[in-house]
Amino acid sequence: MQTSDYVETTCLSRSCRAAVIKLASATSDATLILDATPTKMTAWVHEDGEVCRRRREVCPQTHAGIRLDVYTDHHATCPDAASWRRTRAAAR
Numbered sequence: 001m002q003t004s005d006y007v008e009t010t011c012l013s014r015s016c017r018a019a020v021i022k023l024a025s026a027t028s029d030a031t032l033i034l035d036a037t038p039t040k041m042t043a044w045v046h047e048d049g050e051v052c053r054r055r056r057e058v059c060p061q062t063h064a065g066i067r068l069d070v071y072t073d074h075h076a077t078c079p080d081a082a083s084w085r086r087t088r089a090a091a092r
């Protein structure tokens with residue numbers, strides 16, 4: 001996951017004010033808004049460093065567990081996400 005060029009800020013929602021990270025999307029001109037505090041997650045990688053995308057029980061390769069910082073989309077956790085989507089739509 002790309003973590004360069006992000007801006008730490010607070011949620012624009014009137015009722016939330018959580019610390020968030022704004023990150024320009026690599027695939028569109030949208031801005032991603034992510035929770036500033038990442039969730040720790042364990043991922044399994046193969047010897048070549050590639051993240052395993054199969055269930056480990058059925059994958060024939062050797063695995064090593066790594067800890068990953070996963071940033072949650074703030075849409076999912078913001079208590080006021082619905083109203084801020086309306087605000088963004090109105091601003092267009």
Ligand SMILES: [Zn+2]
Binds near residue numbers: 054
């Ligand atoms: Zn695997």
Ligand SMILES: [Zn+2]
Binds near residue numbers: 012077078081
């Ligand atoms: Zn929010």
